[in-house]
Amino acid sequence: MTKQLDTKGLSRRSILKGGAAAAGAAIGSGAVTGFPTIWAQNIKDVTLRQFGTGVSNINEVAAKVKEDLGFTLEMTALDSDSVTQRAATQPKSFDIADIEYWICKKVWGAGNMQAMDTSKIKNYDKIVGIFKSGKLTPESVIAQGTAPHTVGFTSGPNGKDFVAEESGWMTLIPTIYNADTLGIRPDLIGRPIDSWAELLNPEFKGKASILDISSIGIMDMAMVVEAMGEYKYPDKGNMTKEEIDMTLGIFTEAKKNGQFRAFWKSFDESVNLMASGEVVIQSMWSPAITAVRSKGIPCVYQPLKEGYRSWGGGLGLSKNLSGLELDAAYEYINWYLDGWVGGFLMRQGYYSAVPETSKNFMSEDEWGYWFEGKAAKNDIKNPFGDVMEKAGAVRDGGSFYDRMGSVACWNAVMDENRYMVRKWNEFIAA
């Protein structure tokens, strides 16, 4: 049963850890302070368990944590649904949740996570405006959907609500984000693509695909419907029942006409569909494009005139963290924003929440290609050493400000989420 969510007394883990943890807890709880030597020895015994979607759960990060910080980070990669499920129902199964902002909106109310004190976050001031005021630059217009800043702050250490202003208590520390669009096979399409509406173009009958994750798929659908000129949503991220019916109605009709080859749910499926030529246009994620290209198959992450559908993720702390482990978690988060991870992720095509620190961990050419949208001077390699782009290539969509500046909506959960999910299932079954 998942009803018993609160913890009382000693947790199982602290008992297992025995003496070291007890000593650590004493330090962490404030009983003993200012003993860096004891700290340094105990922290080696700490193990933090992190789970999240595949994107940032990378073994290299865990290895670097061990090297730089001395403690052990255990990572588990799951799909979005399982991540949501765990964050909402099994607080004892994790210490750090690496989740997306729309998942945060869904699970924060369950009270299994604790707010983070921004005064303990060294690089807080350097975090990109998107995650604080919601604006990339002072002139930016805030996109529709669950924009990260709307669920980024809570009222206090034990807050279960969201507040609009920078309250000093963050729900998630932003770590990674990107602007998503459609992936295409330029060799099989043979003409320029510039609009989301092309997904339902009968020209691609039986060769299109969309992802079967309702909260993300519905946003892609809304982008398509708007691009087709069928309807202009007051807020794509929070549709009414009528709007949901209308949106899914259009796609159900397309499905019945055989527009879609398949629906995909996992990263690998999207890569296979594209690489095998089963599909020539589909919703896709950035590293999936890279994976297709690394097989020598042309694939473009096509910028579209209506803008991007964006997403962002962050690290959240389990309610059960305290003492030494909590300190270690803060240490980890500060390290995360310190640049090494940022550089690692940016060299795969994501963006870091504190880009300026990542710059120190990237070559000038890499920074120019990935962040500034400049032509690569040499071959661009990913963090694993594989060549991703030849010299002279320019990133699809251009610079950080071009891409993140054209975000039309964020991944979202709606007030009518339950209704939407039911309708989505009807669409899949139709």
Added chain:
Amino acid sequence: MTKTKKIDPSKRAERISWMLVTPLSCVLGFFLLLPILTIVTVSFWDFNEWSFFPDFILDNYVYHLTSAVTWATYLKTLKFMVLTWIFCAGVGFTVAYFLAFHVRSLPVQVALFLVCTIPFWTSNIIRMISWIPFLGRNGIANSSLISLGVIDEPLEWLLYSDFAVVLAFVHLYALFMVVPIFNTMMRIDKSLIEAARDAGASGLQVLTNVIIPLAKPGIMIGSIFVVTLVMGDFITVRHMSGGQSASVGRIISNEIALLQYPAAAASSVVLLCTVLLMIGVMMRFVDIRKEL
């Protein structure tokens, strides 16, 4: 006075049988009955976005049974089930017949039977997934047909279609039909067939009047396997239809993914009842206990 009590032998036998039956009852109780009772209980509970709590509501059932999706999905699942059953029965019966009546020596029979099981040495998922590159638009099937000049355009319906789903099901579950049918056929007394021949029966008459009636329990056991496996499946339908077809199992797995445990429990109870009903009907045709 002796302290040993005289125990009535019949009572003693009864006690022993109770003791003998206890371990199995415990196992079934803990691992079958208790979970099912839990599911039935939870199916009446209420839920929100992130948790579920005790209540007594019928909404989960009302929604499930009145939704057009449920009915369409059951229809689709039944269609898969019937088609799979027909093909599995056809393949299973033919293979078993060949093994039991055409192959004369026992070692060869055993060897060929083992050959049938070779594909089952790998996992279900792998056997299913390996169809995907084979059937794809640029897959082996299409490219060989094109190079043979049979077709000009790749056949789209080979993959991500009902055809692909049924094909995978038949591949996965045909052995469950072969084994019980082969087993019952091996027990058919060969002299019965000789007697039928002597009485002037043709090959077809021997098949329909002697072999099929005697192999009925095997066919029925195989059918029960196939029917329950197909009704409960969620992964094959998803992968082979490219996520475009629903099945009852997928409804349940979606509900679990969305944390709607009570709704999933209600759907499971309905599915369980449906399958039990189907098995009940099948059992009426053959008294397996008597025949075995």
